[in-house]
Amino acid sequence: MKAGQQDWICLAGRLAEACPKNRLHPAVLARTEGVWSRRPWVVGFSGGADSLALLLLLWAHWPAARGRLQAVHFNHRLRGAAADCDEGFCRTVCARLGVTFLAGRRRRGQALRNAAEARVARFAFIEARMKALRAKELWLGHQQNDIAESMLMRLARGSGTGGLAAPRPVQVMPAGRVHLRPLLTLKHTELVAFLRAVKAPWCEDATNATDIHFRNRIRGAVLPAWSRASDRDVLAGAARSRELLEEDDGALEAWVDALDPLTAGGMLDVRKLGAIPRAVTRRALRRWLVRQSGAGELSRQAFDALLDATVAGRATRHSIGINGFAVIRTGLLRFEPARPKRRKLQGGL
Numbered sequence: 001m002k003a004g005q006q007d008w009i010c011l012a013g014r015l016a017e018a019c020p021k022n023r024l025h026p027a028v029l030a031r032t033e034g035v036w037s038r039r040p041w042v043v044g045f046s047g048g049a050d051s052l053a054l055l056l057l058l059w060a061h062w063p064a065a066r067g068r069l070q071a072v073h074f075n076h077r078l079r080g081a082a083a084d085c086d087e088g089f090c091r092t093v094c095a096r097l098g099v100t101f102l103a104g105r106r107r108r109g110q111a112l113r114n115a116a117e118a119r120v121a122r123f124a125f126i127e128a129r130m131k132a133l134r135a136k137e138l139w140l141g142h143q144q145n146d147i148a149e150s151m152l153m154r155l156a157r158g159s160g161t162g163g164l165a166a167p168r169p170v171q172v173m174p175a176g177r178v179h180l181r182p183l184l185t186l187k188h189t190e191l192v193a194f195l196r197a198v199k200a201p202w203c204e205d206a207t208n209a210t211d212i213h214f215r216n217r218i219r220g221a222v223l224p225a226w227s228r229a230s231d232r233d234v235l236a237g238a239a240r241s242r243e244l245l246e247e248d249d250g251a252l253e254a255w256v257d258a259l260d261p262l263t264a265g266g267m268l269d270v271r272k273l274g275a276i277p278r279a280v281t282r283r284a285l286r287r288w289l290v291r292q293s294g295a296g297e298l299s300r301q302a303f304d305a306l307l308d309a310t311v312a313g314r315a316t317r318h319s320i321g322i323n324g325f326a327v328i329r330t331g332l333l334r335f336e337p338a339r340p341k342r343r344k345l346q347g348g349l
Contacts, residue, residue, distance in 0.1 A: 003092035003201065008056070012097065014198040015053065016060035019191075024057070024182040025169040031180060032062065040135045044126065045071040045094070045101075047086045047203035050141035052093070053191045054183060056200070058139060059097050066098065072129055074122040075105045079207065086203045102129050127177075136177055142167045143183040143191060148226075148238040149218045158300075160282075165246040184242075187235050256283045266291055268333035270313050281311050285333075289320070292335045296321020 021029065043058060045051045059066055073090045075083050087103055094101035104125035130138060146167060154163045171179040183191065195202060211217045227234050261272045261284045268288040273281045285307055289295055298306070298320055306326055309316040310333060317336075318326045324337040 003089045003096075006096070006200065008093055008096040011198050011200045012056040012060040015056045015194055015200065018194045018197055019053070019057060019186070021061045023185060024061075025184050027169040028180050028182040031170050031178070038068070039137070040068045040070045040100075040133050041065055041137050041139060042126065042130050042133065042135045043069060043071045043099075043139045044141065045073050045090050046141075046205075047073070047090045047093075048141075048205060049192050049195055049202045050143055050183065050188065052200065052202045053195060054139060054141040055093070055097075055099070057182070059099065069097075069099045070102060070129070070133060070135065071099050072102045072104070072126050074125050075103060076118050076121070077106045078118070079205070082206065086205075089203050104129075130177060137180055138177060139180050139182070140167075141183055142181045143186050143188050144235040144239045145188040145219070145223070147184060147242050148223060148235050149215055151238050151242065152218050152222060153214060161245045161249040161252070165242055165249050168246060184239065252279055252283055255280050256287065259284065262288060262291070263332070266335070268310070269331065270310055270328060270333055271331040273310065274313065278307070278311055282307055285310050288333060292320070292324075294321070294323040294335060294337060295326075296323065 041058070043051075043055050045055055055069075055071060058069060071090065071094050073087055075087045077083055091101050091103065093099075104122075106121060126138065129135075150166055151164055154166070167181055167184070168179075169181050169184050171181075173179060207213075208216060209220070211220060223234070230237075255276070259272050259276070259280070261269045263269055266288075268284060273284060285303075289298070289303075302318070302320070306316075306318045306320070309318065309328060313331065314328065316326075316328045320326045320335070322338065324335055327334055327336045
């Protein structure tokens with residue numbers, strides 16, 4: 001049955017009964033308590049089961065916010081007519097609910113060679129719309145399967161607690177924006193079961209069943225094998241680990257805050273890092289690097305070498321890109337720009 005043949009207001013109410021508010025992530029619920037700003041709530045809406053459930057639950061559980069809901073959809077134009085049908089589905093659902101619908105499209109000729117580039121294009125559109133709307137909250141439909149998939153992908157590249165704690169239920173972004181993920185307490189199968197119970201249709205992206213992307217291979221092969229090999233609920237286990245990792249990550253960040261090792265002049269006071277765990281020094285060093293606008297991207301080996309020198313507190317001079325050096329002198333780590341090369345004079349002058 002097509003979107004236009006559904007009573008979406010009735011479906012939203014029935015879905016809220018099947019999935020009461022207390023099934024959503026408590027950190028997100030706490031965020032919505034008290035005095036709300038009057039800014040719009042922007043909702044990422046692809047038309048898939050997760051994002052559809054998110055939009056319907058927001059509409060049903062927060063009636064006072066209905067007039068401020070802004071559903072954003074980005075058509076990557078990689079699946080031809082199927083992608084256009086998804087956009088039309090989302091537009092119809094929003095029209096039936098009285099939700100403002102904002103659609104963006106990949107420019108003709110703009111290459112999207114992989115999932116990462118598609119994601120960059122999608123979020124560039126969303127961020128532009130949020131800026132125009134002066135919105136602060138972006139609601140996303142990630143759920144427990146996304147936690148396990150992200151964790152396995154990030155383990156493959158050697159992420160620490162900060163990376164392994166993603167996706168977070170409440171994630172504060174630059175410029176004060178906040179990403180909210182209330183469905184992290186639920187599995188994808190649970191959301192699908194809720195939608196089927198109320199007879200709500202959704203869009204299926206056929207490319208999700210292929211193995212062309214790393215995430216798809218994790219989803220289609222690794223997670224099922226992991227579940228079969230375990231006598232436990234691996235998705236719930238991954239979600240629990242994510243919560244614990246977020247707690248540990250926050251504790252380490254608070255430790256760096258208490259040390260306050262960055263000076264007003266933008267230097268890192270290595271003397272304050274003397275007898276603390278290496279993990280805390282690592283975070284202090286990363287904070288310092290982020291503030292160095294002239295620094296290049298360091299390889300893992302280069303960062304570890306600079307970290308070794310910082311932990312030891314010894315005088316050192318490390319190249320951090322073509323623009324300058326990280327220099328430790330008299331207990332302070334500073335950025336020293338590279339001297340410009342002298343141009344050779346022509347004609348023997």
